Amino acid sequence: MLAETLVAQNISFGIIATVMVVGAIRVVTSKNVVHAALWLVCVLAGAAAQYLLVYAEFVAITQILVYVGAVMVLFLFGVMLTRARIGNENDLNNKNWALGIPVALTMFAAMAIASTAVRIDTQAVSDAIFKPYLLPFWALSFVLLVAVIGAIVLARKD
Amino acid sequence: MMFAVHFPYWAQSLLRVLGGLVAVLLPAGTIVYLFLFKMMSFMQSRLGPMEAGPYGSMQLFAEVGKWLQKEDIMPEKADHSIFKIAPLIVLASTFLLVAVVPFGPDAFFTNFETGVFYALAVSSVSVLGILIAGWSSANKYSLLGGLRAAGQLIAYELPMVLAVVGVVIQAGTMNMQQIVVAQNAGEIFGWSGLGNPYILTQFIGFAVFMIAVQAELTQAPFDMPVAESELVSGYMTEYSGFRFLIFFIAEFATAGVFALIASVLFLGGWGIPFSWFGWNNIDQIDNWMNIVGPLIMFTKMMGLVFLIMWIRFSYPRFREDQLQRFAWKVLIPVSLGNIMLTAVLKVVF
Numbered sequence: 001m002l003a004e005t006l007v008a009q010n011i012s013f014g015i016i017a018t019v020m021v022v023g024a025i026r027v028v029t030s031k032n033v034v035h036a037a038l039w040l041v042c043v044l045a046g047a048a049a050q051y052l053l054v055y056a057e058f059v060a061i062t063q064i065l066v067y068v069g070a071v072m073v074l075f076l077f078g079v080m081l082t083r084a085r086i087g088n089e090n091d092l093n094n095k096n097w098a099l100g101i102p103v104a105l106t107m108f109a110a111m112a113i114a115s116t117a118v119r120i121d122t123q124a125v126s127d128a129i130f131k132p133y134l135l136p137f138w139a140l141s142f143v144l145l146v147a148v149i150g151a152i153v154l155a156r157k158d
Numbered sequence: 159m160m161f162a163v164h165f166p167y168w169a170q171s172l173l174r175v176l177g178g179l180v181a182v183l184l185p186a187g188t189i190v191y192l193f194l195f196k197m198m199s200f201m202q203s204r205l206g207p208m209e210a211g212p213y214g215s216m217q218l219f220a221e222v223g224k225w226l227q228k229e230d231i232m233p234e235k236a237d238h239s240i241f242k243i244a245p246l247i248v249l250a251s252t253f254l255l256v257a258v259v260p261f262g263p264d265a266f267f268t269n270f271e272t273g274v275f276y277a278l279a280v281s282s283v284s285v286l287g288i289l290i291a292g293w294s295s296a297n298k299y300s301l302l303g304g305l306r307a308a309g310q311l312i313a314y315e316l317p318m319v320l321a322v323v324g325v326v327i328q329a330g331t332m333n334m335q336q337i338v339v340a341q342n343a344g345e346i347f348g349w350s351g352l353g354n355p356y357i358l359t360q361f362i363g364f365a366v367f368m369i370a371v372q373a374e375l376t377q378a379p380f381d382m383p384v385a386e387s388e389l390v391s392g393y394m395t396e397y398s399g400f401r402f403l404i405f406f407i408a409e410f411a412t413a414g415v416f417a418l419i420a421s422v423l424f425l426g427g428w429g430i431p432f433s434w435f436g437w438n439n440i441d442q443i444d445n446w447m448n449i450v451g452p453l454i455m456f457t458k459m460m461g462l463v464f465l466i467m468w469i470r471f472s473y474p475r476f477r478e479d480q481l482q483r484f485a486w487k488v489l490i491p492v493s494l495g496n497i498m499l500t501a502v503l504k505v506v507f
Contacts, residue, residue, distance in 0.1 A: 008167065034293060038240065041286065058272050061279045069282030070312075073289065077308050080293050080301065086237045 020046035031088035185414030193467040228399035240294040245404035247287030252411045254280040259418045260335045262451030263443040273334035285311045292393035303392020307383035313485040318370035320493035324363040324500040342429035353431035357424040362496040364424045371416045379473040421458035
């Protein structure tokens with residue numbers, strides 16, 4: 001690997017990380033639902049960019065396809081169909097918001113320990129899922145399918 | 159891109175950006191002039207623009223000049239920052255899309271192992287831009303157009319992905335460069351004079367893919383989101399001047415890029431059948447293919463865009479329910495059947 005590429009990598013990491021941190025803070029402080037959702041897109045796309053920087057392109061692409069292309073689009077679609085107003089709203093905060101802080105800190109600690117203890121690449125993860133754990137994986141997909149069909153049945157009035 | 163001479167990292171990056179600009183803007187301009195200005199005019203028994211430049215060929219520059227001069231109008235109640243970002247997101251998706259298209263054996267921007275997957279992923283980003291363009295305009299027509307567009311793009315993304323799966327199964331790879339090689343090094347029952355372009359074996363996939371592209375580009379007959387007789391012009395209603403210009407460029411540039419991707423997947427991309435020159439793999443290909451390859455790609459792209467535009471100018475608009483039903487009840491089952499068939503044949507042969 002070229003030394004000059006590494007420098008570019010490190011600089012990019014810093015820039016993207018800053019954008020992600022600012023974006024994450026704006027998600028929870030923003031006074032408009034659509035703005036919050038767009039800041040969340042920023043954070044998720046930033047994560048994809050970070051994956052690209054460490055040569056995990058498959059994970060990066062999946063992140064874009066699933067989170068930016070599908071989850072956030074559906075979220076915005078739902079919000080816009082129902083309640084999204086232009087301008088500020090003041091009742092967006094739940095009164096239990098402070099509970100989120102210890103949860104976030106615990107998650108951070110757990111992930112920091114896990115990610116420094118084990119180093120494993122994408123291919124090894126997929127090998128593990130699709131070889132010894134193939135049957136549970138199928139079962140899980142089947143449960144999801146049942147849940148989706150169940151949701152349709154419950155939502156349809158006729 | 160690889161170079162015979164070694165360039166420093168910044169120069170390579172600069173060349174890639176310039177190459178990307180050319181690969182996006184040149185097809186867009188050509189498509190607008192040749193098809194939107196001239197072909198549509200001829201189909202309607204008129205001449206089209208004739209005044210600016212010989213045969214009206216400078217018309218596009220005049221149009222761009224006009225758009226750039228226009229006042230930058232924004233609705234007072236609109237969400238201004240998002241209103242400004244939205245067209246840029248749509249255009250960014252086009253630029254991200256062109257990054258994986260290979261133009262020659264060494265003439266590519268990036269050579270992702272999972273190139274096809276990447277293309278399908280970033281093409282879905284434009285939905286985001288269209289949705290927020292419709293919402294931030296603070297206009298009922300815009301919001302309706304944005305929601306319709308999102309529903310349509312989500313519905314037609316599925317058959318598109320499923321149509322590509324057939325090609326991926328047959329080629330055994332998701333890398334676009336290797337898909338090109340697989341087609342040009344292939345043979346039809348032992349005869350290698352034509353290679354084996356997947357349009358022959360994956361014809362169903364090709365048809366589904368092109369229909370889905372037509373819908374993804376919101377070109378007629380799938381232009382319900384911008385239906386001018388009921389929604390003014392959908393999510394673009396409040397946009398004028400250079401902001402509209404960005405949407406306009408994105409629309410036709412994306413048409414060009416999708417045609418490029420279709421030519422890579424189904425028509426053999428930049429390659430010519432390898433047997434003509436006795437090549438066996440990608441390393442034996444002569445360097446001149448890096449010049450000829452892009453020209454071949456451009457030709458194939460123009461052919462496919464001609465098809466898209468021909469249909470656009472010929473057919474009346476689908477109704478919203480017909481449009482959704484067509485995606486979910488016709489295209490998706492057909493493309494699933496195609497995957498089954500391809501998988502069975504792949505195992506048999």
